[in-house]
Amino acid sequence: MTDIRKIAFIGAGNMTQSIVGGMVSSGYPAEQIFVSNPSSAKLEKMQSTLSVNTSQDNAEIAQQADVIVLAVKPQLMKDVCAALQASVDNLSEKLIITIAAGIRMPKYRQYLNDDIRIIRVMPNTPSLVSKGMSGLVADERVDDADKAYITEVFDGVGETLWVSDEDQLDILGAVAGSGPAYFFEFMAGLQKAAVSLGFDTAKAREMVQQTCLGAAEMAKASELELAELRAQVTSKGGSTAKGVEAYQNADLDGISETAVKAAVKRNQEMAELF
Numbered sequence: 001m002t003d004i005r006k007i008a009f010i011g012a013g014n015m016t017q018s019i020v021g022g023m024v025s026s027g028y029p030a031e032q033i034f035v036s037n038p039s040s041a042k043l044e045k046m047q048s049t050l051s052v053n054t055s056q057d058n059a060e061i062a063q064q065a066d067v068i069v070l071a072v073k074p075q076l077m078k079d080v081c082a083a084l085q086a087s088v089d090n091l092s093e094k095l096i097i098t099i100a101a102g103i104r105m106p107k108y109r110q111y112l113n114d115d116i117r118i119i120r121v122m123p124n125t126p127s128l129v130s131k132g133m134s135g136l137v138a139d140e141r142v143d144d145a146d147k148a149y150i151t152e153v154f155d156g157v158g159e160t161l162w163v164s165d166e167d168q169l170d171i172l173g174a175v176a177g178s179g180p181a182y183f184f185e186f187m188a189g190l191q192k193a194a195v196s197l198g199f200d201t202a203k204a205r206e207m208v209q210q211t212c213l214g215a216a217e218m219a220k221a222s223e224l225e226l227a228e229l230r231a232q233v234t235s236k237g238g239s240t241a242k243g244v245e246a247y248q249n250a251d252l253d254g255i256s257e258t259a260v261k262a263a264v265k266r267n268q269e270m271a272e273l274f
């Protein structure tokens with residue numbers, strides 16, 4: 001990484017651990033990274049494995065940082081922001097990043113300061129294995145250098161995609177944020193089908209996960225449309241054609257659309273809650 005800033009993560013949960021892990025392995029100096037959490041076990045682990053600075057005091061690390069990453073659960077965000085607002089000077093000079101689902105930018109301005117520069121990031125759980133898909137959207141006060149900086153941070157745990165507004169971030173969240181759960185559901189169904197026909201669970205799982213991984217790698221490596229890739233493994237009158245027909249008869253496309261719309265609606269409802 002080229003642009004090194006003092007960055008403070010508020011909350012040392014799964015997401016913070018994976019993002020900071022990605023930063024350190026990309027060469028970001030650990031002495032410029034600060035992490036706070038109420039309990040000490042996660043901090044001790046991060047300090048011993050990644051050599052970052054840790055504290056149980058959010059305000060202490062936020063005060064000295066150029067960038068503050070809010071990485072607590074959405075229901076805690078209001079109180080965490082209120083405490084920072086009351087104790088940290090010059091919040092408007094710091095870049096604020098939030099990874100919480102649902103909460104929209106005007107709420108952060110209300111909780112922190114009207115003049116903050118803020119970027120919302122929607123990572124997903126495959127970030128834990130450096131295969132994340134993070135969506136990002138910035139306030140108009142954020143400049144290109146801030147955007148380039150945070151893109152590099154999240155590129156450390158996978159890929160990044162900038163969207164133009166918070167409505168699009170809700171859609172990205174419903175596809176990429178929730179998507180791993182949809183795939184696990186689908187994979188579990190395939191696994192159950194193999195088990196019902198006589199395979200043991202471990203072998204069924206192995207064949208499902210490797211097939212899923214292989215299909216995703218093929219899709220990524222190819223410039224062909226997904227429908228074309230599907231057609232290439234579906235000989236007319238063959239066994240795959242029969243399987244695909246069963247999915248099409250059950251309207252898999254329609255099910256996916258219903259699922260994504262339901263998740264978008266829930267994201268919009270959550271924006272009102274916290």
Ligand SMILES: NC(=O)c1ccc[n+]([C@@H]2O[C@H](COP(=O)([O-])OP(=O)(O)OC[C@H]3O[C@@H](n4cnc5c(N)ncnc54)[C@H](OP(=O)(O)O)[C@@H]3O)[C@@H](O)[C@H]2O)c1
Nearest residue numbers: 011012013014015039071072073074099100101123124125
């Ligand atoms: N996981 C995902 O796939 C995903 C995807 C997109 C967005 N997000 C968002 O990312 C955020 C963090 O998610 P996560 O999965 O990392 O959750 P997590 O593992 O539960 O981490 C949250 C951390 O916040 C700490 N915390 C609680 N109260 C705090 C306070 N007052 N000050 C500072 N830290 C505090 C918790 O500490 P204790 O455990 O000690 O209480 C915990 O370590 C959430 O807002 C979530 O919506 C997550």
